[in-house]
Amino acid sequence: MTGRVKIIDIARRVGVSPATVSRALSDTGLVAEPTLSRIRDEARAMNYRPNVSARNLRTRRSKAVLMVVRDVGNPFYLDVLKGVEACAREAGYSVLMGNTENQPGGEDRYFDMLRDGHADGMILITGSLPEDEMHRDLLAQLPVVVALEMVEQSGLPHVQIDNKAAAADAVAHLVGLGHRRIAHISGPVPEPMASLRERGFREAMTGAGLPVPSSYVLRGDYSLAAGKGLCCQLLALPEPPTAIFAANDEMAFGAIAAARRAGLEVPRDLSVVGFDDLYLSEAFQPPLTTVSQPRTELGRAAMGVLLDILSGRAPPSEPFVLPTTLQVRGSTAAPLAQVQLRSA
Amino acid sequence: MTGRVKIIDIARRVGVSPATVSRALSDTGLVAEPTLSRIRDEARAMNYRPNVSARNLRTRRSKAVLMVVRDVGNPFYLDVLKGVEACAREAGYSVLMGNTENQPGGEDRYFDMLRDGHADGMILITGSLPEDEMHRDLLAQLPVVVALEMVEQSGLPHVQIDNKAAAADAVAHLVGLGHRRIAHISGPVPEPMASLRERGFREAMTGAGLPVPSSYVLRGDYSLAAGKGLCCQLLALPEPPTAIFAANDEMAFGAIAAARRAGLEVPRDLSVVGFDDLYLSEAFQPPLTTVSQPRTELGRAAMGVLLDILSGRAPPSEPFVLPTTLQVRGSTAAPLAQVQLRSA
């Protein structure tokens, strides 16, 4: 079902050489006016479409980029994709989505696609690198931009938010409301993103003169179920927290569900803050107070940096950091008076 | 950043012709054993990757398919994508996502990608056809499968659910609970999917001997906001419904939010049923009773039919219909006694 009509067909009908047609159609200002229009008109009339394989083979690039995430099923990434796509389209690139399903080595496949000409560059949002024997210094030569997650010491350009500061903001909000017993449902910690958010939590707590008992920091895998389970654990403590900061919205949802099942009302009996500002966080009951990331902007910025690299401009050597905002909604409130007394 | 090593490099090192290497690497049983292994080993050792553009140019196919949806941002489609991708991968195909953003003519671009060799076939989930002058009978020759949505009289193979029956099931559930005043928040109706669900609603109501006043059927655009607004309208009626069947989950979420804002408790004062069984419908408060579509299976089935077409097998002439299940959760209950009396 390939477009039958090719460049030589147009050339014959217009009475010029294929080269001229190619030049006319690709907007190099090298074709003179009478010919130019004739070629364009004829191309449109014949419903011509250039064969991408032939063009890519010849030019040695595909005009496509790869955006690789842990899980395509996570709606979070789709806003990022929109930003990437908008920016890519302006520059004539198309965007392919890749999915590692969180498997170590899942990115190998996509690095291969870079080599086999499927794509010219990559935006990596998985927080890890390919497992095979590519060396770091070799990696740094590749047109790869890391976004959102971090890959330390990779030498790759990064586009991200300040996870630590954003987490600290969230905690500051709770502290400002009067909470003193604040727990953290953290992510899968050695991982940088989770570590930074946890660090932000700890530093903000310490900075506010509040204790961080080890039972108050539990680590989950970002799932709804983890949020539920860990919240149960927290509520079962002899001194349960009056507020929980979860490292993402899904765990916050889980925590709220567990609290409700335990007979608590959010935010009256327990305040909960999330991180990500998912689609539906606003519609959730109660609407979730959460850290909002500029998802689309992150995508756009990452693609911008990638375009720099692909066109030979030097990428920024410093990570590109975009600001977050704390969306204060209905899941946080001042703690109950009695609770404050008991905790004193 | 293309893989530098090509088929001729391997050929030289092994001491055979490029043709033999090609044959060895593509598993035609045409290369004898001593040579075969030597070639394979050398290819691995040299970290060889075939250049896709060259291969595609030569073979005249891309081994890629296009899955085109209205809105990549809708998580619903991601489960479908998973099914498509699983099935595609088994057959050596990759999947490209396309997005029409609901714009008429948005599919034109992707039909062009079929012609320019970007993809070999398409799974269309947008409910509409390209606007340009392709004729229907010509379309029916193209390797295109329509899924979920319907494109009537297109002559294209379809993979779908029975929307009418599923809607009727949902209504039957409400009737079974004792509801008599049941309203429907419908979709953008001339459109087939919305029409079928609405028809299912009407037929089930009529079949149960219940009236369908015109004020009880309102049409939205599948958005959260529409659900909110239309639910407000329904609750403001002199005789408000005791139950609402929404044509999708997002409008159901909106309806529940509006009900809550109006001081009603779901399901005590109002039962709500959705359609789709979105991610988070279960975590929603209350957990949403909704029609669950076999999303992944739909994707898998659609890709299966597309593979049939691509490999020259005849596609099924009848639409391929997959079963739905009604997930009964916490958003539906028997109506309050007083309400039943008032309605009598």
Place this chain on the structure above:
DNA sequence: GTGAAAGCGCTAACAC
């Protein structure tokens, strides 16, 4: 079972 040769459709050097 393997090699030689042609060519997929396009663009880029190089002429003129």
Place this chain on the structure above:
DNA sequence: GTGTTAGCGCTTTCAC
């Protein structure tokens, strides 16, 4: 400005 020529890397007849 435009034409001529070559070739991107691969697969596939056609020989043998």
